[in-house]
Amino acid sequence: MNLAELTTFRVGGPADTVTEAPTRGALAEFCAAHPLQAGGPRPDVLFVAGGSNLLIGDAGFSGPVCLIRSTGVQMHEVTPDERLLTVEAGENWDAFVADTLARGLTGLEALSGIPGTVGATPVQNVGAYGAEVAESIESVLVFDRMSGDELRLDRTDLEFGYRTSRLKRTAANTGAVQFVVLAVTFRLGVSRLSAPVRYTQLARALEVDLGEQVDTREVREAVLALRASKGMVLDDADHDTWSAGSFFTNPILPADAALPAEAPVYPVTDPVTGARDPRLVKTSAAWLIDRAGFGRGFGLGERSTLSQKHTLALTNRGDARAADILELARHIRAGVREAYGITLEPEPNLIGCSLDA
Numbered sequence: 468m469n470l471a472e473l474t475t476f477r478v479g480g481p482a483d484t485v486t487e488a489p490t491r492g493a494l495a496e497f498c499a500a501h502p503l504q505a506g507g508p509r510p511d512v513l514f515v516a517g518g519s520n521l522l523i524g525d526a527g528f529s530g531p532v533c534l535i536r537s538t539g540v541q542m543h544e545v546t547p548d549e550r551l552l553t554v555e556a557g558e559n560w561d562a563f564v565a566d567t568l569a570r571g572l573t574g575l576e577a578l579s580g581i582p583g584t585v586g587a588t589p590v591q592n593v594g595a596y597g598a599e600v601a602e603s604i605e606s607v608l609v610f611d612r613m614s615g616d617e618l619r620l621d622r623t624d625l626e627f628g629y630r631t632s633r634l635k636r637t638a639a640n641t642g643a644v645q646f647v648v649l650a651v652t653f654r655l656g657v658s659r660l661s662a663p664v665r666y667t668q669l670a671r672a673l674e675v676d677l678g679e680q681v682d683t684r685e686v687r688e689a690v691l692a693l694r695a696s697k698g699m700v701l702d703d704a705d706h707d708t709w710s711a712g713s714f715f716t717n718p719i720l721p722a723d724a725a726l727p728a729e730a731p732v733y734p735v736t737d738p739v740t741g742a743r744d745p746r747l748v749k750t751s752a753a754w755l756i757d758r759a760g761f762g763r764g765f766g767l768g769e770r771s772t773l774s775q776k777h778t779l780a781l782t783n784r785g786d787a788r789a790a791d792i793l794e795l796a797r798h799i800r801a802g803v804r805e806a807y808g809i810t811l812e813p814e815p816n817l818i819g820c821s822l823d824a
């Protein structure tokens with residue numbers, strides 16, 4: 468099988484052994500049959516679900532590949548005002564978000580239109596338009612490939628940060644996935660009123676002030692329109708969406724770091740408590756890229772360019788190979804480093820390839 472077919476970048480070489488896991492049980496069985504052992508290649512096994520945060524090298528992957536295709540949502544009442552929903556890892560994220568709104572639940576509306584699956588969202592604490600999944604996650608059921616046990620990790624065990632969590636850090640440390648997400652439990656409010664609007668662009672689109680609440684379905688529509696205007700809603704016919712969304716994370720810097728006066732600066736907050744860290748600030752990778760001379764549509768060749776709609780998305784114009792995307796990523800990273808002394812970090816998982824090679 469060609470792995471390019473499984474990713475939104477549509478690049479990546481072949482895989483020999485691909486196993487589909489259509490249920491939680493099948494996924495746990497695959498994990499049990501492939502324990503994480505000392506030594507050996509890293510990563511040893513490749514898990515693919517939505518394929519929207521993956522850049523796979525042109526040589527493909529020689530180890531076993533598991534396709535996470537488990538589905539199902541179970542809802543429990545906790546109090547008259549709250550519901551717990553346990554969702555299988557392979558459920559489509561946006562279909563789940565739409566389903567929560569249809570059930571009259573609030574909390575996930577600003578996270579509309581994000582590609583990929585539910586199980587991937589806690590790993591990098593997916594966020595957009597002022598919300599992060601960490602705020603709504605009660606716990607995550609994982610398979611620990613080191614011990615062979617199923618574990619339930621709650622919000623504090625998960626150690627969420629901006630685009631990170633214990634799940635992601637452990638994978639980075641071991642060079643392979645140790646905790647495989649089997650299911651995620653969300654705690655959502657019973658209401659048609661959205662969470663307070665926290666993102667300026669979104670408030671503007673809704674014509675409300677920051678902090679106001681509106682119908683959850685209006686937030687969803689506004690977010691879908693904003694995302695589409697940035698090429699961040701998958702569309703086969705639009706090469707601006709043949710990407711992994713933001714290719715770099717927004718840099719977090721010491722609060723006194725030297726930045727141009729016009730650079731966007733955002734506070735860094737704890738995803739769970741909302742407490743601000745006064746020692747740190749976050750700036751905009753898209754802005755740094757733009758101002759370093761790489762405008763929308765910039766490319767070294769024709770096969771891979773920045774999106775025409777947003778400088779933070781590297782895209783495949785139709786016949787790119789991973790090598791083309793990596794070459795562009797390295798060029799942009801070097802240009803931003805030269806202009807601003809900041810080294811951008813890639814956001815997608817790089818499999819069988821690296822920006823340093």
Ligand code: EPU
Nearest residue numbers: 595596597712713715716717751753754757776777778779
């Ligand atoms: N900007 C430019 N040029 C552009 C686009 C943006 O200079 O072509 C500058 C502008 O100053 C703009 C700023 O960048 O105000 C921020 O842009 P935007 O609001 O689009 O947000 P972002 O920081 O680029 C982040 C997330 C997105 C998420 C949006 C909305 C990261 C790495 N990315 O992007 O998440 O949808 O905010 O909340 O945090 C993703 O992670 O894949 C993703 C798409």
